[in-house]
Amino acid sequence: STWWRRVEPAPKDPILGVTEAFLADRHPHKVNVGVGAYRNDDGRSVVLECVREAERVISGNTNMEYLPMGGNQTFVEETLKLAYGDESEYISNNKIAAVQTLSGTGACYLFAKFQRRFQSNSRVYIPIPTWSNHHNIWRDAQVPQRSFHYYHAESRGLDFPSLMDDIKNAPSGSFFMLHACAHNPTGVDPSEEQWREISYLFKIKNHFAFFDMAYQGFASGNTEKDAEAIRIFLKDGHLIACAQSYAKNMGLYGQRVGCLSILCENELQALAVKSQLQQIAGSMYGNPPLHGSLIVSIILTNPDLKKLWLKEVKGMADRIIDMRIALRENLENLGSSISWEHITNQIGMFCFSGMTPEQVDQLTDRYHIYMTRNGRISMAGVTTGNVRYIAEAIHKVTR
Numbered sequence: 001s002t003w004w005r006r007v008e009p010a011p012k013d014p015i016l017g018v019t020e021a022f023l024a025d026r027h028p029h030k031v032n033v034g035v036g037a038y039r040n041d042d043g044r045s046v047v048l049e050c051v052r053e054a055e056r057v058i059s060g061n062t063n064m065e066y067l068p069m070g071g072n073q074t075f076v077e078e079t080l081k082l083a084y085g086d087e088s089e090y091i092s093n094n095k096i097a098a099v100q101t102l103s104g105t106g107a108c109y110l111f112a113k114f115q116r117r118f119q120s121n122s123r124v125y126i127p128i129p130t131w132s133n134h135h136n137i138w139r140d141a142q143v144p145q146r147s148f149h150y151y152h153a154e155s156r157g158l159d160f161p162s163l164m165d166d167i168k169n170a171p172s173g174s175f176f177m178l179h180a181c182a183h184n185p186t187g188v189d190p191s192e193e194q195w196r197e198i199s200y201l202f203k204i205k206n207h208f209a210f211f212d213m214a215y216q217g218f219a220s221g222n223t224e225k226d227a228e229a230i231r232i233f234l235k236d237g238h239l240i241a242c243a244q245s246y247a248k249n250m251g252l253y254g255q256r257v258g259c260l261s262i263l264c265e266n267e268l269q270a271l272a273v274k275s276q277l278q279q280i281a282g283s284m285y286g287n288p289p290l291h292g293s294l295i296v297s298i299i300l301t302n303p304d305l306k307k308l309w310l311k312e313v314k315g316m317a318d319r320i321i322d323m324r325i326a327l328r329e330n331l332e333n334l335g336s337s338i339s340w341e342h343i344t345n346q347i348g349m350f351c352f353s354g355m356t357p358e359q360v361d362q363l364t365d366r367y368h369i370y371m372t373r374n375g376r377i378s379m380a381g382v383t384t385g386n387v388r389y390i391a392e393a394i395h396k397v398t399r
């Protein structure tokens with residue numbers, strides 16, 4: 001049978017297209033500010049020193065056995081401490097159902113499948129815009145999607161009043177997908193006070209918060225500060241769910257290490273939820289991968305390595321913050337009449353520049369600068385060496 005003949009190519013991932021075009025370009029000054037992966041000031045990918053050290057420890061380990069279905073338990077426990085706090089009583093009282101996942105993507109998908117299975121007629125509210133894969137994930141899990149306002153194009157900041165209206169107007173008990181920090185693609189996060197108001201309204205409406213935390217430490221440089229939104233919700237007594245990833249903050253992109261956790265009312269409930277999560281994961285891919293979870297658990301259980309990691313995360317975040325300042329200063333020094341304040345107000349890996357798709361096309365065609373057409377600049381691709389070139393090009397296409 002040739003039933004697959006009718007299969008058409010899937011739509012191209014917009015970021016993959018950007019990378020392909022960048023690689024095909026032979027211009028010496030070409031710049032890739034499309035991809036959401038950290039680069040150092042020489043434009044190179046980075047393996048953290050703490051990771052290299054953990055690899056040295058692992059190299060003597062010849063054990064290639066399966067991990068338990070829920071993953072490496074030390075890894076899971078240490079990962080929960082990052083999100084819920086070192087001293088969280090939810091961890092010590094075993095109230096959190098948590099499993100190791102295929103990075104943040106796998107955690108989101110596992111949650112979406114779980115939501116679909118146990119709250120089958122629920123929907124998910126997703127911010128506009130969001131990481132495009134959120135739409136694919138909940139679509140493939142067959143959970144209907146609704147959107148909520150998030151970004152305010154004119155101010156290039158948060159549309160807080162509309163966001164609050166949408167939370168208020170959603171039916172009680174709705175599921176909301178929230179970026180815990182460093183919102184992708186806008187770089188716009190609610191302030192601490194705004195998170196308090198959001199949490200309060202969630203309480204009144206009995207909404208359920210699912211936090212996608214793909215960038216803990218990457219926003220402020222401090223993992224505790226970046227967990228602030230989650231901590232506010234916990235303090236207010238919400239039973240949340242959370243997706244965590246070590247792709248960005250430990251540079252373990254290809255290792256696929258993450259965690260999904262769901263906070264329950266008691267230990268029995270947590271055991272039941274965990275067993276169901278394991279079952280869903282089991283039929284998708286069996287057991288989670290070993291190597292990355294070993295790297296993470298070695299780093300987080302060794303005080304010296306953990307300290308080194310926190311220093312290295314801060315180093316990455318600080319470099320990005322420095323590049324934000326440099327890009328803004330360069331644009332202002334060129335005499336741009338546009339306000340570029342949002343470059344330094346926004347946070348995390350991305351700057352939602354406000355450039356139009358046509359302006360982005362000009363950047364690419366005339367100046368060999370590659371990025372997605374929504375105007376998102378990956379600040380990780382900006383370096384001391386190219387920031388002036390990028391600023392000049394942006395200035396020319398926006399004046």
Ligand code: PLP
Pocket residue numbers: 036102103104105106131179184212214245246247253258
């Ligand atoms: N969530 C958000 C908002 C992201 O930006 C990303 C990666 O770009 C992810 C989740 C998942 O990344 P990974 O699966 O590599 O952990």
